[in-house]
Amino acid sequence: MTGPENKLKFLTLAIALVLLASTVTGCKGKKEAAPNPPTVTVATPVEKNVQTYAEFTGYTAAVESVDIRARVRGFLDKVAFEDAARVKKGDLLFIIEQAPYKAQRDQTKAELASARAELERAQIDLKRVEVAAKTNAVSQEEVTNRRAQRDVAAAAVDEEKAKLEQARLNLGYTEVRSPIDGRVSRRLVDEGNLVGAGENTLLTTIVTMDPIYVYFEVDERTLIKGLKRSPRAFDNKKDYPFYVGLDTEKGYPHKGVLDYFSNIVDQNTGTITARGVLPNKEKELYPGMFARVRVPAEVASDALLVHEKAIGTDLGGKYLYIVKSDNTVEQHRVELGPLDGEMRVISEGIKKGERYIVNGLQFARPGLPVTPKKEEEKPSAKAVPQKQGAAGEEEAKPDPSPEPEKPQ
Numbered sequence: 001m002t003g004p005e006n007k008l009k010f011l012t013l014a015i016a017l018v019l020l021a022s023t024v025t026g027c028k029g030k031k032e033a034a035p036n037p038p039t040v041t042v043a044t045p046v047e048k049n050v051q052t053y054a055e056f057t058g059y060t061a062a063v064e065s066v067d068i069r070a071r072v073r074g075f076l077d078k079v080a081f082e083d084a085a086r087v088k089k090g091d092l093l094f095i096i097e098q099a100p101y102k103a104q105r106d107q108t109k110a111e112l113a114s115a116r117a118e119l120e121r122a123q124i125d126l127k128r129v130e131v132a133a134k135t136n137a138v139s140q141e142e143v144t145n146r147r148a149q150r151d152v153a154a155a156a157v158d159e160e161k162a163k164l165e166q167a168r169l170n171l172g173y174t175e176v177r178s179p180i181d182g183r184v185s186r187r188l189v190d191e192g193n194l195v196g197a198g199e200n201t202l203l204t205t206i207v208t209m210d211p212i213y214v215y216f217e218v219d220e221r222t223l224i225k226g227l228k229r230s231p232r233a234f235d236n237k238k239d240y241p242f243y244v245g246l247d248t249e250k251g252y253p254h255k256g257v258l259d260y261f262s263n264i265v266d267q268n269t270g271t272i273t274a275r276g277v278l279p280n281k282e283k284e285l286y287p288g289m290f291a292r293v294r295v296p297a298e299v300a301s302d303a304l305l306v307h308e309k310a311i312g313t314d315l316g317g318k319y320l321y322i323v324k325s326d327n328t329v330e331q332h333r334v335e336l337g338p339l340d341g342e343m344r345v346i347s348e349g350i351k352k353g354e355r356y357i358v359n360g361l362q363f364a365r366p367g368l369p370v371t372p373k374k375e376e377e378k379p380s381a382k383a384v385p386q387k388q389g390a391a392g393e394e395e396a397k398p399d400p401s402p403e404p405e406k407p408q
Helices: 004-028 100-133 139-172 218-231
Strands: 039-043 047-062 063-069 073-078 092-096 175-177 182-184 202-207 214-220 238-246 254-261 271-278 290-307 313-315 318-321 330-333 334-338 342-347 356-358 371-374
Touching: 047 334, 047 342, 092 202, 100 139, 139 175, 214 218, 214 290, 218 238, 218 271, 218 290, 238 271
Parallel strands: 039 371
Antiparallel strands: 039 356, 047 214, 047 290, 063 202, 073 092, 092 175, 182 202, 214 271, 238 254, 238 290, 254 271, 290 342, 313 318, 318 330, 318 356, 334 342
């Protein structure tokens, strides 16, 4: 290889090294631009008086429930109703064979007539001997015997009257009628079957539909709190409201009044039985349904409320992301109070005026900065109207169909 070729290669290599060095130097001179903090929507707690509620689970029950049974023995001749029909008091439901009881009634009538004839004869005989006794034609002993015969005949008449009344009752029992207004179940015995043989055969049942009861259990802790607010808070009353929602309903659209509290706490469950009564004019509530129950408690004054969707959950429990004055995020553990529409009362964990993240929780991390954007103002919920409750505490009428509180 000649000298000029080596010089050319060396010159080419030197130029490449100079270009590489300048490129590296230029890259070191440039700084990477820091990304902007994520944008989040923030809000401050709403302060207002909030009606609190105690919530329970229960079930509906009929105010009146009657088992219809056969009271006399015989074959079932007729079923006079349609299954599940609504019936009125006095409506005919069943007919049990009547012929034997009509015969018994007629026989007793004849026996009563015979007893009355015997009584009449005894009375005539007594009068005759009483007249004869005045002239000493008969002894006083004979008068006494005739009077005894008259009394025996009178007793026989009374006995036959009682038998006739029983025979009429038995004949009346062959027509089974509804004792109440309500809804009848299905027939439990078909026509042609023997009923009332050895037992009062159950034929069907009837329950009233309007109004309807709701039973639920109040835990001991709630009982104690209520008694502290008012010693007579759990007296039986018919002017204290409660609200009910069925399993498939939103909120608590049915309103009634509490009318009964038990007088003992069940030691096995630590609860006391309570009952309310609901109007059921549309017959949409059936006995035995599951019911969610909400009962007004005290009014929380100056409570702090946040959006329910702003509350996060992890293994440590519930929390809010708070944006500090330097726009960094801080996690606050919170204690939840009752739900008020789409807002949740926060008992502990946030102060008045603190900013919390509503939207953008997925972008926020404790200790890192964010770009807070204030939530657009919406018309705030009306303050809870207050009035004096039956138990002495302030009470408010809730939205008839608020969203039910989610279990924590």
